[in-house]
Amino acid sequence: MAPDTARQDALVDATCRATKLSWWSTEADVLNSSKREIIDAYDNAESHAIARRVSERFLVKRCVPGIGATEFSNQKHAWEKLDGSDIGNRRKMRIPRPVRCIQDRPPDSLPFDFIVMEFLDGVTVEDSLGEANVSAATKAIHMIFEKTAKSDERRQPGPVSGGQASGFPWGDSYCESAFSCVEDLQRCVDKRLRQRAIAKGQPVSNLPLSGRQFGLCHMDLELRNIIAMSNGDIAIVDWESAGYYPAEFELASLTYWAGFCTGERREVMEGICVSMARTCAHISDCNLLHLVQSQSLAWSFGP
DSSP states (O other): OHHHHHHHHHHHHHOOOOOOOTTTTHHHHHHSOOOHHHHHHHHHOOOOOOOEOOSSSEEEEEEOHHHHHHHHHHHHHHHHHHEEEEETTTEEEEEEEEEEEEOOOOOSOOEEEEEEOOOEEEEEGOOOOOOOHEEEEEEHHHHHHHHHTSSSSSSSSTTOSSSSSSSTTTTBBOOSSSSSSSSHHHHHHHHHHHHHHHHHHHOOOOOTTTTTEEEEEEHHHHHHHHETTTTOOEEEETTOOOOOEEEHHHHHHHHHHHOOOOHHHHHHHHEEEEHHHHTTTTTTHHHHHHHHHHHHHHHOOOO
16 A cells, blocks of 8 residues: 555656645645645644644545555545445434545655545534434444445455554554454454463453454544534544454444543443444453453563
8 A cells, every 4th residue: 555655646746737735626636736735735724633624625634654544545445335324314424535645754854644535524522412413423333333244245354454453452553463364363362361361360361253243343433533514414534443343342442432531421432332232242352352452552562
């Protein structure tokens, strides 16, 4: 993914027309703009957030090096599979359509990746905790797994584009190796459970994954990543950690993030978790995956 992205950037920079992005820029403008023009539009945006609106139709998100290509691929896959799905009461699930990913590797400053994507107008559910929004968000969360698990397409576990998984339950960094099959995922999970059990002087537990149904899991569904749009639809953003896992992985990540919430936000997250738990056949897996996360945070894993 990364080499192709670099070649695309070089080709665009060599052939683009000399124009600056403006508030009225079209998708063609975005695709034909140089890498420098996109970065300048990001730097000059009024917002100081990580994701900044640079035109009426598009925003640019800055990512740490190497993350952008993975997130772009995950989000494009989610958009293709899920965007426009009906979640009831005339509401739809929306995924911002990713348009372009660029890499900036300046010799004299910090490197970054940048993702250009569709702008979807709304506020986070974290800032709009109305019952209707929470209900629609819960239905959207269910649909992420259910709609992709029903597909006949067989995929390897982990990130859509391959490579090392990040986010829950792999701590603050990456899993030490990519997953080419379920057995690879099993090995990484069991290694953490075994090392934690040894460190605590406890019996070793395993989390059997063979024969499980895998579907797309977001893995970072904090309320700030769920957008209540101005037209009533629900948008899901920030697909960096997404991948194909059993449904219990999504539930475990939800219960994990709920533990960091307080007050009404915690009540909302716990309600979403209860709803999600009704469709999970192996609830006890969540406790084991929390142990995997704890061990990932405590240790650095080699090959």
